[in-house]
Structures are given as structure tokens and as C-alpha cells.
């Protein structure tokens with residue numbers, strides 16, 4: 001039986017950051033990935049690679065995050081500072097002030113240093129121009145606190161992190177699923193049991209880092225914790241995040257923490273497959289709804305499409321769609337905005353209809369025509385004057401309808417009209433394990449379980465109700481790095 005200093009369970013961003021940080025400190029590290037090599041990388045693979053980090057504006061980012069940005073490129077963008085205080089406030093605003101303040105402090109303060117650290121491991125950062133800015137005049141104006149993405153998006157991120165792990169001598173075992181944590185007589189971690197292609201093995205380790213995702217791909221747990229109909233949601237990413245790490249830790253007395261009955265869920269193509277498709281990636285999402293209206297099969301609106309910037313509403317609107325008849329919704333736009341819809345509206349695998357009239361569009365999408373015609377005419381009549389500007393909260397809203405549209409309200413009056421069918425796609429779950437600011441897993445009596453660390457989706461306490469876009473990867477990297485450092489320090 002070989003002994004490792006640190007066994008990392010999981011094969012996504014949080015796990016790889018933990019493995020690299022532990023290896024940097026000289027630890028002998030083994031990484032267990034449940035998925036076969038061709039499916040490695042968890043949800044991290046499916047992302048755009050967007051990381052929310054605090055910064056003091058473009059010039060600050062140019063110092064050590066994106067130093068290769070040319071002067072010409074820099075002149076064409078406007079990125080307001082996104083300070084640690086902004087990030088902290090957004091996190092608290094999104095979570096109804098429920099986010100654990102100590103964990104939130106660490107996430108925010110360590111976000112920028114961690115992005116720089118990842119660069120030292122080969123991750124190249126670029127600006128998220130296409131998804132996080134609108135062109136106003138000659139300039140790309142960033143609007144939602146999220147400025148940088150890894151080159152190559154999620155697939156690029158995962159590839160670079162694995163290449164680096166292997167180059168540094170981290171051992172990786174694919175198709176190897178951790179099934180149980182092993183304790184010594186003192187209750188400290190002694191290793192982990194896993195199931196690989198050859199069957200069950202016990203691996204001895206001084207420390208174990210759990211970074212194997214939430215329970216979003218487990219329909220039974222979704223129904224148990226999120227509630228009715230959640231077994232019917234589509235899973236946006238990997239099929240391998242079935243709550244194994246949470247279960248293993250709870251079995252040895254770890255403390256459940258966070259918002260167990262909530263999750264991150266978005267508008268996702270109505271005909272998307274049950275799990276993520278690695279070729280389509282995140283493009284089944286439909287995130288331009290602030291530019292139009294969203295209705296259900298009855299043709300009724302049911303949410304405020306312009307309540308806030310997309311980054312601050314999209315993660316909670318999947319839940320609203322799940323509550324609608326047949327879990328279906330339709331995003332309706334006219335020609336005034338079609339040119340600025342995001343790239344995902346132009347893929348081949350899209351549920352879309354186009355028509356010269358609202359009534360015809362309704363028939364094509366199988367929405368109640370009378371309902372949609374009534375909704376659109378009431379909506380158009382309620383639109384208030386003002387200047388439309390998608391790069392700011394323009395306050396151009398509606399009056400006298402419920403729900404209101406608070407920003408970016410334009411009448412639907414320029415045919416042909418286009419509509420896109422969406423359902424609820426679950427991203428990841430919010431409930432999980434309780435950790436300290438050093439990523440130690442706490443037991444139900446608030447004591448660290450010796451040798452056990454956790455990072456990424458399976459950590460509870462950071463996200464409640466809602467989520468600021470780009471925080472999942474950032475949180476996984478920050479606490480993954482800390483978990484690896486703490487685990488290595490046990491030697």
C-alpha cells in the first residue's frame with residue numbers, strides 16, 4: 001500500500017488548484033478523478049472560464065493579470081475598478097447577507113492573488129469582451145464586475161491545469177472514485193477507499209482534500225434537498241457530481257452547512273440533453289433575456305427581466321422557470337436587439353422560431369397566442385420613455401404592469417420577432433460542508449477533522465439564494481489553493 005502526503009478527490013478546478021498548491025510545498029500528491037480521462041474536469045470543463053476577482057481597474061489588471069494586453073486594446077475598453085468592497089457587497093447583496101462573513105472575506109481578499117498565482121502555473125488571462133461588455137461608441141464598456149477569463153475557456157483552463165499537474169509530478173488516476181474516508185483511532189484521516197478499474201483499494205494518506213463537486217447530478221438528492229420537480233431539471237455540466245464527497249464527510253461526522261435547499265440554475269435550451277454536452281459546452285444557456293421579455297406557455301411574464309445586470313439575476317431565474325407549466329419558458333426579442341444577442345443564440349442546437357407577427361410566433365412556439373398577444377400589447381403600452389443603454393442600469397422601465405421590467409424596456413414592435421424555448425438547467429448546489437478559513441472541514445461540534453480539507457462546489461456557506469457570476473471558479477481556486485497548502489503543512 002503506497003502512502004501519499006495528500007490525496008485530492010476530484011478532477012476539476014478546485015481539485016487541481018489544491019493539488020498544485022500541495023505539490024508546490026513539496027507534498028507527494030495523488031489526484032483521484034471519477035470520470036474517465038475523456039470526461040475529466042468536472043463542471044469546470046463546461047465553463048467559460050470566467051473568474052470574478054477584485055481589482056482596481058484596467059491598469060491594475062495590466063500589471064500582473066493581463067500584462068500582454070496591447071496599448072491599442074487597452075484604449076478600446078472601459079473597465080471600472082471592482083474593489084474588494086464591491087465584491088463583498090455583491091456577495092452579501094446576492095445572498096441576502098447570509099454568506100459566511102469569514103469565508104466571504106477570504107474569497108474576496110484572495111481572489112486577485114489567486115488569479116496571479118494561477119498565472120504562475122501557466123493560466124493565461126484575457127478580457128471577457130464578448131460576454132461582459134457592450135460596445136458603446138468606440139469603447140467596450142464592462143458592466144457586471146466580471147472582467148477576466150482563462151484562454152480557451154473551461155476546456156483550456158482544465159487542460160493547462162492537468163498539464164501543469166503532470167509536469168510537477170502529481171499522480172492522476174482516472175476512473176477512480178473515492179467511496180469512503182478512513183480514520184485512525186483518534187478520528188484523524190488515515191486515507192481513503194476508492195474504486196478504480198481494478199476494484200476497491202485503500203490508499204493511505206496524511207491528508208485528504210475533498211473537491212469532488214456538489215450533488216447537482218444526483219436526481220434523488222436534488223428531490224430530497226431542493227424539492228419537488230428538481231429531479232426533472234437538466235444538468236448543465238458533468239454527470240459525475242453526485243454528492244459523494246459530501247456524503248463521505250457527513251458519514252464521519254462533518255457538519256452540514258449552507259443553503260441545502262437552493263442551487264444555481266439558469267435558462268437552458270428546452271431541448272438540451274439531460275447532462276452537459278462537451279462539444280456545446282455552456283452554449284445551451286440563454287443569457288440575453290434582459291434585452292427582451294420572458295413568458296411561459298400561457299404567454300404570461302413571470303419575472304423582471306431587467307431587475308439587475310444579467311450576472312446578478314441569471315443564477316436564480318432557472319428556479320423560476322422550473323415552477324412554470326411544463327417547466328418551459330420563452331425569451332422573445334425583436335429586431336432592435338437581435339444583433340446584440342450573445343453568441344449562444346446563434347448555435348445550431350437551438351430551440352428557436354421566427355415570425356412576422358407575435359401571434360404567428362406564439363403558434364410556432366406552441367405558446368397560447370391570445371395570452372402572448374395580450375402580454376406584448378400590455379408590455380409595449382407600459383414601456384416608459386428614456387435612453388436604452390445595455391451597459392448601464394438605464395432605468396428605462398415599465399409602469400403599471402406586474403412583474404415590472406426595471407431596466408432596458410423596449411417595446412416589441414420591430415418584426416420579425418424571434419423566440420427561444422428554455423427550461424431549467426441546474427449548475428451546482430449550494431449546500432455542503434463547513435470549512436474554516438484554512439479549508440479545514442469542521443465536525444458537528446465545530447472542531448476541525450484532522451487531515452480533512454475541502455474546496456469548491458461541495459463547500460457550504462458561501463452562496464444562498466443567488467450568486468454573482470464568476471464566483472464558482474474563483475471560490476474553488478481560492479479555497480482549493482488554501483486546502484492544498486493546509487494539507488501539505490501536515491507533513
Ligand SMILES: Cc1cc2nc3c(=O)[nH]c(=O)nc-3n(C[C@H](O)[C@H](O)[C@H](O)COP(=O)(O)OP(=O)(O)OC[C@H]3O[C@@H](n4cnc5c(N)ncnc54)[C@H](O)[C@@H]3O)c2cc1C
Pocket residue numbers: 009010011012013014015032033034035040041042043044045046047048049050051052176177178179211212213214236237238240241242244245281282427428455456457458469470471472473474476
Ligand atoms: C455550463 C456551466 C458553465 C459555468 N460557467 C462558469 C463560469 O464561467 N465561471 C464560474 O465561476 N463558474 C461557472 N460555472 C460553475 C463552475 O463550473 C463551478 O463552480 C466550478 O467549476 C466547480 O469546481 P469544482 O472543482 O468544485 O467542481 P468540478 O469542476 O465539477 O469538479 C468536480 C470533480 O469531482 C469529480 N468527482 C465527483 N465525485 C468523485 C468521487 N467520488 N471521486 C473522485 N472524483 C469525483 C468529478 O468527476 C469532477 O472531476 C459553470 C458551470 C457550468 C455547468
